Amino acid sequence: MKTYKIKLVALAIGIFALLVLPDMAEAQRMRGAAAGRGGARPTTTRQAPSRTPSRTVSRPTQSRQTSRPAVNKASNSSSRSTVNGGSSRVTNKTTNNSKVANIKDNKVGNNSGNNIGNKANIGNKVNIDNSKDVNINVNNSRNNINVRNNRNVGYRPPYRPYPRPPVIWGGFGFSCFRPYYYHPFRPFYWGPMWHPWGFFIATLATTAIIVSVENQKYHYDEGVFYEEADGGYVVVEAPQGATVKVIPSDAQTVEVSPTVNNYYYGGTYYEKENGEYTVVAPPAGATVDQLPEGAEEVKIGDQTYVKYGDTYYLPVQVDGKDAYEIAQVEEQ
Amino acid sequence: MIRKICFGAILIFLGHLAQAQEKKMDTTALMILDKMSGMFGELGSVGFTSKVSKDVAYADDFFIKEFSSSTVKFVGPDKFYVRVTGEKREDLYSYNGSQVIYYSFANNIYTVADAPSNLIETIDWLYQDFGVELTTADLFYPTFSKDFVDEMDYIEFMGVTHIDNQRAFHIGAANEHVTIQLWISDDGFYLPMKTVLTYLDGAQSHQHETDFSNWELNTVYPESMFDFLPPPGARQITWIKKD
Numbered sequence: 001m002k003t004y005k006i007k008l009v010a011l012a013i014g015i016f017a018l019l020v021l022p023d024m025a026e027a028q029r030m031r032g033a034a035a036g037r038g039g040a041r042p043t044t045t046r047q048a049p050s051r052t053p054s055r056t057v058s059r060p061t062q063s064r065q066t067s068r069p070a071v072n073k074a075s076n077s078s079s080r081s082t083v084n085g086g087s088s089r090v091t092n093k094t095t096n097n098s099k100v101a102n103i104k105d106n107k108v109g110n111n112s113g114n115n116i117g118n119k120a121n122i123g124n125k126v127n128i129d130n131s132k133d134v135n136i137n138v139n140n141s142r143n144n145i146n147v148r149n150n151r152n153v154g155y156r157p158p159y160r161p162y163p164r165p166p167v168i169w170g171g172f173g174f175s176c177f178r179p180y181y182y183h184p185f186r187p188f189y190w191g192p193m194w195h196p197w198g199f200f201i202a203t204l205a206t207t208a209i210i211v212s213v214e215n216q217k218y219h220y221d222e223g224v225f226y227e228e229a230d231g232g233y234v235v236v237e238a239p240q241g242a243t244v245k246v247i248p249s250d251a252q253t254v255e256v257s258p259t260v261n262n263y264y265y266g267g268t269y270y271e272k273e274n275g276e277y278t279v280v281a282p283p284a285g286a287t288v289d290q291l292p293e294g295a296e297e298v299k300i301g302d303q304t305y306v307k308y309g310d311t312y313y314l315p316v317q318v319d320g321k322d323a324y325e326i327a328q329v330e331e332q
Numbered sequence: 333m334i335r336k337i338c339f340g341a342i343l344i345f346l347g348h349l350a351q352a353q354e355k356k357m358d359t360t361a362l363m364i365l366d367k368m369s370g371m372f373g374e375l376g377s378v379g380f381t382s383k384v385s386k387d388v389a390y391a392d393d394f395f396i397k398e399f400s401s402s403t404v405k406f407v408g409p410d411k412f413y414v415r416v417t418g419e420k421r422e423d424l425y426s427y428n429g430s431q432v433i434y435y436s437f438a439n440n441i442y443t444v445a446d447a448p449s450n451l452i453e454t455i456d457w458l459y460q461d462f463g464v465e466l467t468t469a470d471l472f473y474p475t476f477s478k479d480f481v482d483e484m485d486y487i488e489f490m491g492v493t494h495i496d497n498q499r500a501f502h503i504g505a506a507n508e509h510v511t512i513q514l515w516i517s518d519d520g521f522y523l524p525m526k527t528v529l530t531y532l533d534g535a536q537s538h539q540h541e542t543d544f545s546n547w548e549l550n551t552v553y554p555e556s557m558f559d560f561l562p563p564p565g566a567r568q569i570t571w572i573k574k575d
Contacts, residue, residue: 094561096431098446102573164391169463170574182439184567297569299434299443301463302421304569 154310158285159257178316188290193222196293238268284328361489379548387538433560443571
C-alpha cells in the first residue's frame with residue numbers, strides 16, 4: 001500500500017513536471033522520433049551544437065542584413081493576377097503624337113518653315129529684334145507672309161529616261177536613277193549669312209539688293225531671299241525666275257547633264273546665263289551633298305525621303321559618299 | 333425544219349458556254365478552308381513566324397527575289413506586334429488599340445499614326461493607306477473563306493502532301509489574275525503551313541511565297557509588349573499616306 005502511494009506521488013510529480021516544462025517534453029518527443037527512425041544512428045553522434053558557432057562566424061547576421069535590407073524585401077506590388085502584381089516604372093509613359101501627311105499636302109514644308117523661324121529667333125545674336133514675336137504662318141491674320149512660294153515647281157525632268165518604272169505612291173510615280181541608301185538627315189548651315197526659311201531679321205546688310213519677280217518684290221543678300229514683314233525681313237523660299245548678278249563663292253556645281261551645270265547654295269539652284277544667275281527648279285536626277293534646315297524626313301512606302309519645299313530627295317551614295325538625289329514625282 | 337435544228341444547236345452551244353463560265357468549287361477544299369477560318373475565329377490571340385520570298389520589279393522586264401522574315405503576335409480585338417527582318421532592314425510595327433507605330437532599328441527613326449479601333453480594320457487600313465503588308469493577313473480575315481470563294485473562279489483540293497514530315501492538305505485556286513496554292517496542316521488545328529501566290533497580270537508572272545511556323549495559339553501576351561517607348565535618339569518622321 002505504501003509503495004502504491006509512493007508510485008502515485010511519483011506519477012503526480014512526473015505529470016506536474018511535464019506540464020511545467022513542456023520544452024523538455026518536446027525535446028524528448030523529438031529525440032524519440034529521431035531514435036525511432038534510425039536506431040543505428042544515435043542522436044549523440046550528430047553533434048549539432050558544434051556546427052552552430054562555425055556558421056555564425058563565417059556568415060554573420062549583420063552582413064546578411066546589409067546585403068538584403070528589409071525595405072527591399074520582395075513582395076507582390078498588388079493583388080493583380082500577374083507574376084509580380086505589376087511593376088513600378090522609373091520612366092514615364094510617353095504619348096506619341098500622330099504625324100501623317102499625304103503627297104499633295106503642303107503641311108510638311110509649311111510647318112517646318114514656321115518652326116524654323118521661331119527657333120532661329122531665339123538663338124540669333126545679329127540684327128535681331130527679339131521683342132517682336134513674329135509668327136510666320138499662312139493662316140495668321142496679323143502676319144500674312146508665306147515663306148513658301150506657290151509658283152515654284154518641285155523639279156525639272158531629267159535629260160535622260162529612267163531605267164526603271166516609277167514607284168507608285170498615292171497616284172504619284174517616284175523615279176530615281178540611283179538605288180536607295182539611307183543615311184540620317186542632318187541640316188546643313190551655309191555660314192553666318194545664310195538663314196533658313198521663316199527666319200526674321202530686323203535690318204538687312206548694305207549689300208542687299210531688290211529683286212522683282214512677277215510684280216513681287218524680294219530682297220536678296222548672299223544667297224538668301226527676304227520679304228518685308230513687321231518692320232523687318234523674313235527669309236522666304238527663293239522665287240524661281242529671279243535673276244541675281246552674284247551668288248556666294250562657296251556655291252557648289254551640280255551636274256544636270258554632260259553639257260549643263262547648275263550652282264547649288266542653301267537649298268537653291270541657280271543657272272548661269274550671260275554672266276547672271278537665275279533661280280531654277282531642282283534638276284531631277286542630279287545629286288547634292290547637303291540639305292538645309294527646314295527639310296524633313298518622310299516615310300513613303302518602304303523608303304525614307306527628305307522633303308524640302310515641294311521637292312523630294314532620295315538618300316543615295318555617290319562614290320561611297322552620302323548624297324541626296326532629286327526625285328521626279330510625276331502624277332500618274 | 334433546218335431553221336429549228338440550227339436554233340436548237342445554237343441553244344445547246346450557248347448552254348455549253350454558260351456552263352464553261354461557271355465557277356468550279358471543290359467541296360472538300362471549301363470544308364478545309366472553312367475549318368481554318370473557323371479556327372482563327374475562335375482564337376483570342378495568335379503568334380507565328382512567317383518567311384516570305386517575293387518577286388520585286390527591278391526593271392521593266394526584270395524581277396528580283398526579296399526575302400524577309402516576320403515574327404507576328406496578333407491579340408484580339410485590338411493589338412499586334414510585328415517584327416520584320418529583311419535583307420537590309422529590321423522594322424517593328426506595333427498597335428496598341430489606338431495608334432500604329434513603325435520603328436526602324438537600322439535607322440533609329442519612327443512614325444506614328446492614329447489607327448482604327450480593331451485589329452482587322454487596322455491591318456486593312458495599313459495596307460490601303462500606307463502600303464504596309466504585314467504578312468499574308470487575308471488568312472485572318474473573318475470572311476476569308478467567303479471572300480476566297482467570291483474572288484476565285486476555281487478552287488480544288490489537290491490531295492494530301494507532306495511539308496517537313498507533316499501531313500498537309502494542298503488546295504489550289506485560280507482566277508484570271510492570280511493562282512493561289514495553300515498548304516494547310518492536317519493535325520486538327522488546320523493551320524496554314526505555306527502559301528504561294530502567282531500573279532499573272534503584267535508582262536511577266538511573279539510569285540509571293542510565305543512559309544508559316546512556330547504557331548502559338550491563345551498565348552497570353554503582356555499589355556506592355558504593345559506600347560512603344562522611343563529609344564534614346566530616335567527621331568519621329570512624317571508618315572506619307574497614299575491618298
